[in-house]
Amino acid sequence: MFESDEHLKLQDNVIDEVKKLGFAKHTFSEVILTIKYEDIVNLAPIGVLLLGSNLYCKIYSNSKIYRFFKKGIRDCVLNITDDPIMFYNAIFEKRKVALAPSSLVTSPRVKECVAYVECRVDYTEDRRECMDVFMNPIFAESIKSYPGTYKRAGPAIIEALIIYTKIEHFKTVDRVKAEHFFEKIKTFREIVYHSSTKKEYRQTIDEILKMSEAILRS
Known part of the structure; x- marks a missing residue:
């Protein structure tokens, strides 16, 4: 069965928004990934590439995120921020991270980020030491509408x-x-x-x- 023209147009619009947020084929974008399995939420910083109509990330097998994906996670959120403390808390102080419901997926958002990309997990490839995860972006939203100066x-x-x-x-x-x-x-x-x-x-x-x-x- 072929996808409808309307569905393809909506998907193209989401990809356009994802590109505007800076996701690219040859350079990783660093985000905070949130996923939910049953009632348990996990989050971690992750690097993401845009490969065609999919977003891609690699998960190492010694991480909790890897074990979540092994259980068959079907959706996730890419939370975009330039705040280093939020990245730090995503690893070491997860209890300090405030969450909020997403628009279209079960995995929550991280509050106070500048943008969000909600994704469905298309498929995964387990390579023992790591897992390749391919995600289909279905909704993108930017909160921050003005640029900031670069700080090292x-x-x-x-x-x-x-x-x-x-x-x-x-x-x-x-x-x-x-x-x-x-x-x-x-x-x-x-x-x-x-x-x-x-x-x-x-x-x-x-x-x-x-x-x-x-x-x-x-």
Whole structure:
């Protein structure tokens, strides 16, 4: 059965909105993913690509998100923010993350993000060490209507968090790479201290460095 012209037009409109939000084929967009299984909600920072009409992400097998997808999650939300503290809380302080109902899917949104993309999970490919997840965006909404200036500290913290999530996996499969990740987090700490005197930012990057070293040396 062929999809109706109206359905295809609606899908094209959503893809156009997704592109406007910055999702692209060759560069990962870092978002906070929220998913729900029965009454349990989980969330995590994740990198996403736009591949044709699908959004794609890779989930490592040592993560809780991976175990959720193994159970057959059918939808999710990509929550877009440039606030590094929200990314930090999505990993270390999940209880501090405020949630809100979504428009078309069962997985909730993270409150106070600047944009949202609600998705249905098209299919997954389990490759043992990781899982490829292909999502069909069905609704996109932008809350923030004005641009902000670029600040180095926030992106540096987000990059450090992304690298932190990979250390656990690579310390067993590629120790040299895990050590390299740790050194990069040190560099990001220098960037934060050089570009911001904000106490919360400095405490956050210090905590990321401390926990990264603990994982690496355990």
